Structures are given as C-alpha cells and as structure tokens.
Amino acid sequence: MAGASGGGLVAYADARSDLDLASSHGPTKKKVVILGTGWAGTSFLRNLDSSLYDVQVISPRNYFAFTPLLPSVTCGTVEARSIVEPIRNIMRKKKGEIKFWEAECFKIDPANKRVHCRYTTAPNSGWTDEFLVNYDYLVIAIGARANTFNIPGVEENCHFLKEVEDAQKIRRSVMDCFERASLPNLDEDERKKNLHFVIVGGGPTGVEFAAELHDFVSEDLSKLYPSVYGLVKIEVIEAGEHILTMFDKRISRFAEEKFQRDGIDLKTGFRVVKVSEKDITMTSKSTGEFSEPYGMAVWSTGIGTRPVIVDFMKQIGQGNRRVLATDEWLRVCGCDGIYAVGDCASISQRKVVEDIAEIFRIADKDNSGTLTVKEIQDVLEDFCMRYPQLELYLKSKRMSSILELLKDSKGDAMKEAIEVDIEEFRKALTDVDSQVKTLPATAQVAAQQGSYLARCFNKMKDTEEHPEGPLRFRGSGRHQFRPFRFDSSREVRMNGYRLTVEEEASLDVQLVEVVRHGGSRSYSGFQLSVLCVHKRNKELVKIDLQKDFAFAYFSFERCKMG
Structure with missing residues (x-):
C-alpha cells in the first residue's frame, strides 16, 4: 500500500529524532512501550489516558487493519485502503506526546527491562538498523503468525491471509489463474488445474474466504470468463470431521449444507502432508495418501508463535507452551511489569x-x-x-x-x-472448573483485552490505595483490579439459531452473514456500523459495497490492480 509505505518513511525520520530526545522526559512519568498495532495494541492505545505515561509504540506496520474484512479485499469487494487507519491518526488525537517507531521487536530482555528492535526498511547510509528501548511497563500485542506445522512446501507455495498484503497477493493470484486458464493451446486438464482453488483449514478465515471466492466467481468472473467458468473448482480441506468444529454443531452443519448447495467441495478428515509447486498431497483413513494438481492454495489452519515470543518464553520458563501464559489481569506469569494481550497470549484461569x-x-x-x-x-x-x-x-x-x-x-x-x-x-x-475455557483468538477478544488493560492503567494510581478487585483468597486484602472477563452479554440470531458472543466472536460478525448468504456483499448498514471502528473506514466500506453492487466491473479491475 503506497499510503502506508509513505507514512512508514516519515516515521523513520521522526523516530530518529525522538530516540535522541527520549531522555528529556521527567522522572515522574512511567514509560509504557506497546509492541504491535493490531486489534489489542490499537485498542489499548485508543483507551489509554496517554497524559499519565510516556507512551511509545513499536510496530513494523504503521497502520491498524480491520482484519475481519480481509476476505472481502481478496476478491475486490472492498478496497485495502478502506480497512486501514494510519496509527499516527490515532496518536494525534491523544493527550500528551506519543512516539511511534516503525520497527520490529526481535528480542525482549525482561531482566534489564528493555526491548531490542530493528528498522523494517533500509535506513539512510551510516545508520545502524538496530536500537534499544527501555520500559517500565511493556504491553506485548504482536499477534501470531500462520501455523504451517512444518509441512514441506507450505511456506513456499501457499498464500496466507493474516495481513493486508496477503489479501492483495491473493487477489492478483486469483486473476492470474483465470488469465492462464484462458490462454490458447491448453488442454482441458491444464485449464482445470489452473482453476482449482484449494483452501486448507475449515476455521472462520478459511470458511469466509471460500464463501467470498464462490461469490466472486459465480457472480462476477463467470461473466468475464464464460468459456472457462464451468471448469472452476473450489475445495476446502479440513483435518477434522467437520468445519467450524469449535462452535455449536448447528452452525457447523448449516455451513456445510450451504457449501454443498453452492458446489464448494468439502473434504473433511483429510490431512495435507506436502505442498509442491504443482500438486498438493493429502491423506485420509479411507483413501490413504494421494496428490492432486491445483492452481492456487490458501493456508488457514490456525495460529503459530512468532520467533520473538518463542525466545521470550524460553527466558521466563514457558518454553513448552504455544502462547504466553498470563493471569486473569493479563500480566505475563513470572514477569514484572509485562502484559500480553491478543493472539500471542492465553489467560491461565485459576481453578476453584x-x-x-x-x-x-x-x-x-x-x-x-x-x-x-x-x-x-x-x-x-x-x-x-x-x-x-x-x-x-x-x-x-x-x-x-x-x-x-x-x-x-x-x-x-x-x-x-x-x-x-x-x-x-x-x-x-x-x-x-469444567467450565474453564480458552478464549478464541479473535478480533473481538483482542479488542476487549486492550481496552480493559487501558482502563487498568488509567486507574493504576487510584487503585493502589483503594483496590477495586475481589478478595484475595490466598493472602489478605483485595486485588487491585477486577480480573478480565470477556463480554458475552450480546447475542445475534442466524436463521433462527441463537449465538452467544463467544460463538459470534470466534466466527466474527462477518461470518454470520457469510454463512447465511455466501459472502459479505449482503452486509446491512447495521452490521457495517458494528464492524467498522472509525467513521472514515465505515463510510469507505459502504461506498465500496455500493460500487460493487452497482458497477461490478470496477471490482474486477481492482482485483487485478490491487
């Protein structure tokens, strides 16, 4: 994205001068360092009273992205610029001075209370690309990466759907597949191979993308490529017996029936063991191991741990975990002044x-x-x-x-x-204790954790003298704050089925409409107002959907140009 990249270059110039002036702050303000500008980090920043702290934000991404709409970006329904908000726009509306470094944290040093960072683009000649940032409080909100399970060929040959750039690459790849299939002198098998779209993983992201792709192909590309449209095959591969297995069985069954009606091939009980440039190899109990050719593959099988978190967990004795363990107040277990929110962490609820x-x-x-x-x-x-x-x-x-x-x-x-x-x-x-459940790694959970933690920071001084938390059953007095609780008070209805917010959160609000209608083009104004964080983004998404409905051709062009 040109806009994001341009902002990033400006951020480097600002960052250099701010680093030199970092020591000019008085000793009265504690330094809060935020790692990440995703749902959790941005929610924390939005809700934090920044006049109380010396706030510094470090992220390789100088914008916040509305990730639930990434599947819509892959098919041109929504433009990438409509779902991003520059982090500096958020910062300039806050009290006090907030610094932002467009950089990546590659090591956390809890013993010395500092983080090691490096610039994400080449700095000017003579600059070192690494620097240190000290902290009093560290908020880790760097999310997670795609989990490949170390399966050969996945990194090299599959697309992921975690970032805006991923969605844009998928968009171009879909169009390239159709163009290749339309070339002369290809036999039918070659055309079928190019138009075989494989989605590995039957979770929310995989289901959303499959539904969006089906909409895009059947409603739009069928008119542009009528000679090859009939050769398209969309296939979802899931290792479990059903898709969306983490939710109510009725939701899973409803989605499977919808896919069947739409002609989306669903392979459950199949496990991918290898991906080459031309073929994807899978196995199941009934068929054994076999390979099939494909044109494009999207990998969406859950989240993995980022290297900086792996290293940090080894330092603090959590090396055998998949994500960071925090207590109910989002404090990293075994650390002082370090908090973790979002996909990179999981709450360890104390047992009764x-x-x-x-x-x-x-x-x-x-x-x-x-x-x-x-x-x-x-x-x-x-x-x-x-x-x-x-x-x-x-x-x-x-x-x-x-x-x-x-x-x-x-x-x-x-x-x-x-x-x-x-x-x-x-x-x-x-x-x-049978009701102790791990919260899903979703945008809603991350956003609520970020806003909760910000409220705690805003009341840090007052609650030291007047704690507001529950009794300490192991010890004396009260806890300083109420523990974090995911808000499950809202409910939505889907074709007569009632979903709690835990289910809604894991599906994302978008998926409710995706499962019902097969794509996000059927959003109502109400759902847009729920989904979009910033008014500007809400209006841009509305315009995109209106253009897509009235002038579908422009969506096709965006797919190629994005």
Missing part, C-alpha cells in the same frame, strides 16, 4: 479446586467448621468475580445461585439455617 480450603476458611468467619447461607452470601460476589467459571457452571446447570448447587449436592430441601462442612462444599464445587 485449588483454593477450596482458602475460600472456605475466609467464608467461615466464626471458625465453626461449617458455612451458613449468610456466610456463603457474604463472599459470593467476590467468589464469582474471582472465579467466573462458577457463574458459567451455574448457567449450564440452569441454576440461579450457588445455594441451588449446594442443595443439589446435599440432596435435601434448602433451608435458611442449612450448614455445609468443607467436604460437602468441596463435593458441590468439584465440577465447576
């Missing part, structure tokens, strides 16, 4: 069973060895705040309170004067 004795001890104020209804009610709010799985478990059992759970455990009628000992208390709560 680990703290049963401490919870019982604090609730048993009269040291009688039993808990009364009143004693339970006195700690119930703190209990639910500290262990959100309790509330989820009660909902799953259609119970309104923990008292019903205790009643069910004791097997008798609940009375006001009922008392439970520690063994009865333990028995009632044995299965509560």
Whole structure:
C-alpha cells in the first residue's frame, strides 16, 4: 500500500529524532512501550489516558487493519485502503506526546527491562538498523503468525491471509489463474488445474474466504470468463470431521449444507502432508495418501508463535507452551511489569479446586467448621468475580445461585439455617472448573483485552490505595483490579439459531452473514456500523459495497490492480 509505505518513511525520520530526545522526559512519568498495532495494541492505545505515561509504540506496520474484512479485499469487494487507519491518526488525537517507531521487536530482555528492535526498511547510509528501548511497563500485542506445522512446501507455495498484503497477493493470484486458464493451446486438464482453488483449514478465515471466492466467481468472473467458468473448482480441506468444529454443531452443519448447495467441495478428515509447486498431497483413513494438481492454495489452519515470543518464553520458563501464559489481569506469569494481550497470549484461569480450603476458611468467619447461607452470601460476589467459571457452571446447570448447587449436592430441601462442612462444599464445587475455557483468538477478544488493560492503567494510581478487585483468597486484602472477563452479554440470531458472543466472536460478525448468504456483499448498514471502528473506514466500506453492487466491473479491475 503506497499510503502506508509513505507514512512508514516519515516515521523513520521522526523516530530518529525522538530516540535522541527520549531522555528529556521527567522522572515522574512511567514509560509504557506497546509492541504491535493490531486489534489489542490499537485498542489499548485508543483507551489509554496517554497524559499519565510516556507512551511509545513499536510496530513494523504503521497502520491498524480491520482484519475481519480481509476476505472481502481478496476478491475486490472492498478496497485495502478502506480497512486501514494510519496509527499516527490515532496518536494525534491523544493527550500528551506519543512516539511511534516503525520497527520490529526481535528480542525482549525482561531482566534489564528493555526491548531490542530493528528498522523494517533500509535506513539512510551510516545508520545502524538496530536500537534499544527501555520500559517500565511493556504491553506485548504482536499477534501470531500462520501455523504451517512444518509441512514441506507450505511456506513456499501457499498464500496466507493474516495481513493486508496477503489479501492483495491473493487477489492478483486469483486473476492470474483465470488469465492462464484462458490462454490458447491448453488442454482441458491444464485449464482445470489452473482453476482449482484449494483452501486448507475449515476455521472462520478459511470458511469466509471460500464463501467470498464462490461469490466472486459465480457472480462476477463467470461473466468475464464464460468459456472457462464451468471448469472452476473450489475445495476446502479440513483435518477434522467437520468445519467450524469449535462452535455449536448447528452452525457447523448449516455451513456445510450451504457449501454443498453452492458446489464448494468439502473434504473433511483429510490431512495435507506436502505442498509442491504443482500438486498438493493429502491423506485420509479411507483413501490413504494421494496428490492432486491445483492452481492456487490458501493456508488457514490456525495460529503459530512468532520467533520473538518463542525466545521470550524460553527466558521466563514457558518454553513448552504455544502462547504466553498470563493471569486473569493479563500480566505475563513470572514477569514484572509485562502484559500480553491478543493472539500471542492465553489467560491461565485459576481453578476453584485449588483454593477450596482458602475460600472456605475466609467464608467461615466464626471458625465453626461449617458455612451458613449468610456466610456463603457474604463472599459470593467476590467468589464469582474471582472465579467466573462458577457463574458459567451455574448457567449450564440452569441454576440461579450457588445455594441451588449446594442443595443439589446435599440432596435435601434448602433451608435458611442449612450448614455445609468443607467436604460437602468441596463435593458441590468439584465440577465447576469444567467450565474453564480458552478464549478464541479473535478480533473481538483482542479488542476487549486492550481496552480493559487501558482502563487498568488509567486507574493504576487510584487503585493502589483503594483496590477495586475481589478478595484475595490466598493472602489478605483485595486485588487491585477486577480480573478480565470477556463480554458475552450480546447475542445475534442466524436463521433462527441463537449465538452467544463467544460463538459470534470466534466466527466474527462477518461470518454470520457469510454463512447465511455466501459472502459479505449482503452486509446491512447495521452490521457495517458494528464492524467498522472509525467513521472514515465505515463510510469507505459502504461506498465500496455500493460500487460493487452497482458497477461490478470496477471490482474486477481492482482485483487485478490491487
């Protein structure tokens, strides 16, 4: 993107002078360094009271990209510039001075509280391309990379769909496949090969792209390439038995039926073992190993760990994990002053069973060895705040309170004067931790984590004297903040099916429409207002969709020119 690249060159000139002046800040402000300008990092920056801190942002990307619409960019429905917002536009609306370095962090040094960075484009002659940035607080929000599972040929021969540049490459590749298939002196098998589009991975991104591509081919390219349109094959390969397996079975079934009606070939239970320049090799229990030719392949099989995170996890004793472990306050476990949000981290929720004795001890104020209804009610709010799985478990059992759970455990009628000992208390709560779930790696989760962490930073000083969090069941006093909880209060409806926000978040709002209609061209104004972060982007996307509907030809040209 020319605009983004141009902004990046300006950022380098600013960065050099700011580095020299970094020491001019007074000692009163703590330095907050933000790594990344994705959903989590940008959400943190938007919501942070930057007048309270010396804020520095480091990212190889000097813009924020609205990633749920990347599949729409691949087919020209939406232009790339419509889904990006320059990070400096966000910065200039904030209080105080914020610095931005267009650079990549390649090493985190927690012992010395600094990060090692390098410029992402060649600097002027005589400059070193590496520099150090010290921090008091570090917010890691660098996301994740595509997970190839070390399968031979994937990196070299497949497209990914993580960045705006990825979407633009896919857009050009689709058009190139159609142009190659239209060349003279090709036999039908060669034309079929060029028009065989393979999507590996049946998760949200893969499903969205397959639906968008089907729309684009059937509604637009069929008119431009009528002689070869009938040879197109869109194929989704999924190692599991169903697509969208992480969600409600009804959603998975609905999407599979929609793909079947649209003629999208769905191969479930197939695992890709090799990708060459011309063929993709896969295996299944029923067929064994075989290869088939393809024209373009898009790899969308989940997220992998970035090298800087792998190195950092080894330093802090988390080397056997896939992502960083944080506590419920998004603090990296085992580190001081380091937070991680978004796809690069996962919350390690503390289990109720680990703290049963401490919870019982604090609730048993009269040291009688039993808990009364009143004693339970006195700690119930703190209990639910500290262990959100309790509330989820009660909902799953259609119970309104923990008292019903205790009643069910004791097997008798609940009375006001009922008392439970520690063994009865333990028995009632044995299965509560079954509701501990890992949050999906989605834009909605990352954005909520970023805004939550910013609110904590804004109240850091006040809550040191007046903590607002739950009781410390292991220790004394209260936690400084309420722990992070993903907001699952909203619901959407899809053809009579009800989705909670956890399901909506993992599908992204766009996927609801994609599954219903086969593509994002059917967005209503309401959905656009939900999806787009900035007013400018919302209006640009609306214009793109209106142009696409009224003058479809221009979308074809954008596909080639993007």
